[in-house]
Amino acid sequence: MRAYDVIAKKRDGKALNEDEIRFLIHGYSRGDIPDYQISAWLMAAFLNGLNEDETLYLTQAMLSSGRTLELGSVGKPKVDKHSTGGVGDKISLILAPAAAACGVAVPMTSGRGLGFTGGTLDKLESIPGFRVNLREEEIIANLERVGFAMTGQTEDIAPADKKLYALRDVTATVESIPLITSSIMSKKLAEGVDGIVLDVKFGSGAFMKSKERALHLAEAMSSVAARMGKKAVCVLTSMEQPLGRHIGNSLEVAESIDCLHGRGEADILELTRVLGGRMLDIAGLARDPDEGEELISEAIRSGEAYERFRASVEAQGGDPAVVDDPSLLPTAARSLDVPSPRGGFVAGIDAEALGTAALFLGAGRFTKEDSIDRSSGMTVRKKIGDFVDEGEPLVTLHYNNERNLSQALDLAARAYVLSRSKPPPFRLVHEMIQQG
Amino acid sequence: MRAYDVIAKKRDGKALNEDEIRFLIHGYSRGDIPDYQISAWLMAAFLNGLNEDETLYLTQAMLSSGRTLELGSVGKPKVDKHSTGGVGDKISLILAPAAAACGVAVPMTSGRGLGFTGGTLDKLESIPGFRVNLREEEIIANLERVGFAMTGQTEDIAPADKKLYALRDVTATVESIPLITSSIMSKKLAEGVDGIVLDVKFGSGAFMKSKERALHLAEAMSSVAARMGKKAVCVLTSMEQPLGRHIGNSLEVAESIDCLHGRGEADILELTRVLGGRMLDIAGLARDPDEGEELISEAIRSGEAYERFRASVEAQGGDPAVVDDPSLLPTAARSLDVPSPRGGFVAGIDAEALGTAALFLGAGRFTKEDSIDRSSGMTVRKKIGDFVDEGEPLVTLHYNNERNLSQALDLAARAYVLSRSKPPPFRLVHEMIQQG
Numbered sequence: 001m002r003a004y005d006v007i008a009k010k011r012d013g014k015a016l017n018e019d020e021i022r023f024l025i026h027g028y029s030r031g032d033i034p035d036y037q038i039s040a041w042l043m044a045a046f047l048n049g050l051n052e053d054e055t056l057y058l059t060q061a062m063l064s065s066g067r068t069l070e071l072g073s074v075g076k077p078k079v080d081k082h083s084t085g086g087v088g089d090k091i092s093l094i095l096a097p098a099a100a101a102c103g104v105a106v107p108m109t110s111g112r113g114l115g116f117t118g119g120t121l122d123k124l125e126s127i128p129g130f131r132v133n134l135r136e137e138e139i140i141a142n143l144e145r146v147g148f149a150m151t152g153q154t155e156d157i158a159p160a161d162k163k164l165y166a167l168r169d170v171t172a173t174v175e176s177i178p179l180i181t182s183s184i185m186s187k188k189l190a191e192g193v194d195g196i197v198l199d200v201k202f203g204s205g206a207f208m209k210s211k212e213r214a215l216h217l218a219e220a221m222s223s224v225a226a227r228m229g230k231k232a233v234c235v236l237t238s239m240e241q242p243l244g245r246h247i248g249n250s251l252e253v254a255e256s257i258d259c260l261h262g263r264g265e266a267d268i269l270e271l272t273r274v275l276g277g278r279m280l281d282i283a284g285l286a287r288d289p290d291e292g293e294e295l296i297s298e299a300i301r302s303g304e305a306y307e308r309f310r311a312s313v314e315a316q317g318g319d320p321a322v323v324d325d326p327s328l329l330p331t332a333a334r335s336l337d338v339p340s341p342r343g344g345f346v347a348g349i350d351a352e353a354l355g356t357a358a359l360f361l362g363a364g365r366f367t368k369e370d371s372i373d374r375s376s377g378m379t380v381r382k383k384i385g386d387f388v389d390e391g392e393p394l395v396t397l398h399y400n401n402e403r404n405l406s407q408a409l410d411l412a413a414r415a416y417v418l419s420r421s422k423p424p425p426f427r428l429v430h431e432m433i434q435q436g
Numbered sequence: 437m438r439a440y441d442v443i444a445k446k447r448d449g450k451a452l453n454e455d456e457i458r459f460l461i462h463g464y465s466r467g468d469i470p471d472y473q474i475s476a477w478l479m480a481a482f483l484n485g486l487n488e489d490e491t492l493y494l495t496q497a498m499l500s501s502g503r504t505l506e507l508g509s510v511g512k513p514k515v516d517k518h519s520t521g522g523v524g525d526k527i528s529l530i531l532a533p534a535a536a537a538c539g540v541a542v543p544m545t546s547g548r549g550l551g552f553t554g555g556t557l558d559k560l561e562s563i564p565g566f567r568v569n570l571r572e573e574e575i576i577a578n579l580e581r582v583g584f585a586m587t588g589q590t591e592d593i594a595p596a597d598k599k600l601y602a603l604r605d606v607t608a609t610v611e612s613i614p615l616i617t618s619s620i621m622s623k624k625l626a627e628g629v630d631g632i633v634l635d636v637k638f639g640s641g642a643f644m645k646s647k648e649r650a651l652h653l654a655e656a657m658s659s660v661a662a663r664m665g666k667k668a669v670c671v672l673t674s675m676e677q678p679l680g681r682h683i684g685n686s687l688e689v690a691e692s693i694d695c696l697h698g699r700g701e702a703d704i705l706e707l708t709r710v711l712g713g714r715m716l717d718i719a720g721l722a723r724d725p726d727e728g729e730e731l732i733s734e735a736i737r738s739g740e741a742y743e744r745f746r747a748s749v750e751a752q753g754g755d756p757a758v759v760d761d762p763s764l765l766p767t768a769a770r771s772l773d774v775p776s777p778r779g780g781f782v783a784g785i786d787a788e789a790l791g792t793a794a795l796f797l798g799a800g801r802f803t804k805e806d807s808i809d810r811s812s813g814m815t816v817r818k819k820i821g822d823f824v825d826e827g828e829p830l831v832t833l834h835y836n837n838e839r840n841l842s843q844a845l846d847l848a849a850r851a852y853v854l855s856r857s858k859p860p861p862f863r864l865v866h867e868m869i870q871q872g
Contacts, residue, residue, distance in 0.1 A: 008608035011482065036471035040607035043479035046447065171476035172444035 003027065003037045010044040018057045025061035029160035035167060042164075042173040050178035052223050058178065059224050062186035065160030069107060069136060069192040074143045076105040077283035078193045079231075081275055082184060084217070085117040087205035087355035088242035088380070092120050092150070093256035094264070094300070095272050095279075097308035100147025101299035102276075102292075104283045107139055107191045109153045113364040113372070116355030117207075118249065121152050122364075126250035126329055126374040130318035146312045158186045177213065181220040185228075195231030195282035197275050198222075202430075205239035205351025211430065218433045226435040233278045236431035237271060241349040241384050244268045248363040248377015248398065254326040260306040267428055273297055274429050330375035333400045337381075337393035338409060344418030346386045346394075353415035354378065354395065360404040360411065361397060373400055378412065384426040388418070439463065439473045446480040454493045461497035465596035471603055478600075478609040486614035488659050494614070495660050498622035501596030505543060505572060505628040510579045512541040513719035514629045515667075517711050518620060520653070521553040523641035523791035524678035524816070528556045528586070529692035530700070530736070531708050531715075533744035536583025537735035538712075538728075540719045543575055543627045545589045549800040549808070552791030553641075554685065557588050558800075562686035562765055562810040566754035582748045594622045613649065617656040621664075631667030631718035633711050634658075638866075641675035641787025647866065654869045662871040669714045672867035673707060677785040677820050680704045684799040684813015684834065690762040696742040703864050709733055710865050766811035769836045773817075773829035774845060780854030782822050782830075789851035790814065790831065796840040796847065797833060809836055814848065820862040824854065 006020045016024075024041060027033035050058065071078050079099070083089055096106045110120035110132075121132045134142070134151040142149035155162075161183050168174045188196055198221055201207075202214035218234035225232030244265045246255040259268050273293040280292030299305045310323045322328045358364065362373030379396040382388050395412050399405060442456045452460075460477060463469035486494065507514050515535070519525055532542045546556035546568075557568040570578070570587040578585035591598075597619050604610045624632055634657055637643075638650035654670035661668030680701045682691040695704050709729040716728030735741045746759045758764045794800065798809030815832040818824050831848050835841060 004606060004608055007479075011479065011608050034471075036475040036603060037607055039472040039476040040479040040609065043443075043447065043476040044483065047480065047483045167472060170440060171473055172440055172447050173476065 003033045007037060007041045007044060010041055010048060013048045015051050016054055016057070021054060021057040022061045025058065025160045025164070026065055029065040029163060038164070039167055039171045039173070042168055042171060042179070045179065046173045046176045052220070055178040055181050055220055056224050056227050058182040059185045059189070059228070062158045062161040062164070062182060063189055066156045066158050066190065068157070068190045069139065071105070071107060071140065071143065071192040074105050074140060076103060076143070076147070077285065078105045078107060079195045079197065079279045079283045080106055080108055080188060080191055080193045081197045081199065081279060082188050083199040084184070084201050085114060085207060086201040086239040086243060087117055087351040088244050088247045088252065089117065089201070090123065090244065090252040090256045091199065091268065091271055091275065093123065093253065093309070094259045094268065094305065095276050096148040096150060097260065097312060098272060098296050098299045098305035099276050099279045100308045101304040102280055102295045103285050104147065104279055105143040106148035107143060107193065108148060108150050109157070109187065109191055110150060111152070116352050116359055116364070118247070118252065118364060120150065122372055122374075123249045123252050124150055126253045127313055127318040127322050130313060131316050134316065142312065142315050146315055147308055148312060150312065150316070153187060157190045161186050175207075177217050177220055180217060181224060185221055185224045189228060189230065193230070196225060197278045197282065198232060198234045199271070199275055200234050200236050201239045202236065203238045203240035203351065204349070205242055205355060211236065215431065215433070218431070222433050222435040231282045232435070233282065234433040235275060235278065235429060236433070237429050238427060239351055241426065242351050242354055242380050243271065245380050246377060247354060247358045247380065248361070249372065249374040250329040250331070251377045251379070251398065254329055257306075257309070257323060257326045260300060260309055262300055270428055332375040332377075332398035335399070336397045336405070336409070338395045338397065338412045339391045340388045340394050340416070340418070341390070341413070342418060343388060343390045344420055345422050346382050346384050346388060346416060347419035347423040348417035349384060350415040353411045354380065357397070357408040357411040357415070360408040361399045362401060376400060382416070385423060439469045443473060443477045443480060446477055446484060449484045451487050452490055452493070457490060457493040458497045461494065461596050461600070462501055465501040465599060474600070475603055475607045475609070478604060478607060478615070481615065482609045482612045488656070491614040491617050491656055492660050492663050494618040495621045495625070495664070498594045498597040498600070498618060499625055502592045502594050502626065504593070504626045505575065507541070507543060507576065507579065507628040510541050510576060512539060512579070512583070513721065514541045514543060515631045515633065515715045515719045516542055516544055516624060516627055516629045517633045517635065517715060518624050519635040520620070520637050521550060521643060522637040522675040522679060523553055523787040524680050524683045524688065525553065525637070526559060526680065526688040526692045527635065527704065527707055527711065529559065529689065529745070530695045530704065530741070531712050532584040532586060533696065533748060534708060534732050534735045534741035535712050535715045536744045537740040538716055538731045539721050540583065540715055541579040542584035543579060543629065544584060544586050545593070545623065545627055546586060547588070552788050552795055552800070554683070554688065554800060556586065558808055559685045559688050560586055560754075562689050563749055563754040563758050566749060567752050570752065578748065578751050582751050583744055584748060586748065586752070589623060593626045597622050613653050613656055616653060617660060621657055621660045625664060625666065629666070632661060633714045633718065634668060634670040635707070635711055636670050636672050637675045638672065639674045639676035639787065640785070641678055641791060647672065651867065651869070654867070658869050658871040667718045668871070669718065670869040671710060671714065671865060672869070673865050674863060675787055677862065678787050678790055678816050679707065681816050682813060683790060683794045683816065684797070685808065685810040686765040686767070687813040687815070687834065690765055693742075693745070693759060693762045696736060696745055698736055706864055768811040768813075768834035771835070772833045772841070772845070774831045774833065774848045775827045776824045776830050776852070776854070777826070777849070778854060779824060779826045780856055781858050782818050782820050782824060782852060783855035783859040784853035785820060786851040789847045790816065793833070793844040793847040793851070796844040797835045798837060812836060818852070821859060
């Protein structure tokens, strides 16, 4: 087989078979096929698409390019949650301990911040001492003792995906639904879980701006999961405004701890319940999703979720005093209110603009080499449906360095759409997609 | 400007501007932009196309990536001919001296054999001593003394095209009309000519199998030439059978010398007249193409074209005795007739199969590293419209090495389509395309 012929076949819009896709992906992973051939193939796949079969083969090829976690010894149902990423999305920090408190083993591997969205690993590293790179035996020990582990992916999990993702990132081939599907699913299925709940986000604060494309992604991921014999539910949720009230690493950890104390924002608690309810249903630990939601709420109310979070921080080398007293988390030296230019109801928020403003304040990275300012970010004072007076703060920026403050201010000030009449209520959860 | 954004723009089907294309091509040529980004862009350009403007910008960017021949000192009209390549196409060897005899300066840069088609440089090297790599001052001296030069391209002519072509060759992005157009035109316009006649070939013995695609290519090349202020005529010609009676390097040189003595096959002489007539018309050396054709015929009839060829061989270090007596050219040790399996009229010939058979006999290269057997090839005994008896030879194979003889035999035997009724006469010249 020759890479040339596989590229030409995809270029001509034909469907590739399993052998052809495995040949390409394993060859690339081993270094036998050069970057320049794979990037031509990626662009052909981007433009001509990959069908359901090809997406499955690609997922399997990336999965089998490395090893998978061996969780057979963990005597609990193993279910994970994955979010496609959104501004202010700190659900993992609340959901993982809540689900663990209900008896699920959650081997949650997470990533770094990407563009205008934050990353769970970056957030957790706001906690002094917290180690995000666990070895396999540490993951298993945490799953058994604490019920969940929050870790980065080891190098030997789906290495082909890592290499392919880096190439897509520089060849304008990231935004392809089959390529996104196989990238997410190969990594998640490598965790050795029985099932997965996928939070597929759309809107201004998500990577997929349209609900329609998010729905396609959800369907593609559900199909791959079903064909690989895994239970999967996709929940389509709106990111037309930030989740919760805080954007930025230590700010979001503090907000998550508040939520674990039952003092969270309504949207965070709603999404935690919905996703958690599905996790318990899939795990067989609830009769149905509704009972699952009740159990999740009870795990938070009882303080058990909080205790699990605290135990996990301790198990992963973090300082539990910070969990007990979040005011010990790093805080920014300065803050600045962004006033509303006039009065009115908040009818829309450009969440990407707010995420990018936080990025300008240092909460994320413009390039892979940038370091993160863990205490910077913002507090979202007004959300959709709120009334704001002229001059009243829309958001408060938290920062240590004034260098990019004006850009952040500009972005934040222009992110709000105000209207005279009260808009319809914001709808967070839109669809559930489940196959098989 | 970032290569990423230019790739994304073409991926999204938008037209690139001149700066974007120059940025990409010069950046690649200098080594600032890596292969893997250019190959993604090439696939996007292949699938989404390049419009007339973009094709022009690409041609100009490749042209300006290197230097151009300075022929201002040559006091004659400078016109070249380029063929897109075909099986048995040795027209350059007859046309260049004939046009030179009529007063045109022909700075003909040629290439090596490609796939199933031969290359002018490979053919000329059958003549002992012939040097195909002339320096610029030698080209100019030959144009002044002999009227034409037959040479390979120097390294500093359109280096971006060389690099890009090599990448297209391994990423399945060769067969794109705008990419082919800019590749041909950047090299040809670098010769510093006033005008060019393009022999755009279609059919089984050409790279473009369909007349429609060849017409698109002709239109794209004419448009680029016109917009760069050059006179250009495209002549669409059929390669549904080999040109002339011989395929293979020294065999084609001998056939060309025969043609220069006025003893050529009708199709070779027709095409030489038609292309040459246009060259003289463009050069302003004939009132119209018809008069140009007459002048070309007269240059051959008078022996002046032959004398120019002989002088050129001598000027480029070749042995003129071989021109005087072509039997001194290398000849193959063995030959084998391929008999017709039954009687009938020749209704069709798979010229690519015959070209590939010659390749198997050693007349061309399967890989860039292969050496060429200059004396091997074949004689085409029957052409379209001829009657053949059962057992009568269709072609005669000439070879020195039996290694791939059976493959060549197979291909040649299956290349002929026979029919009971006489087919319509073969039509060589189909269209003329001229802009501006």
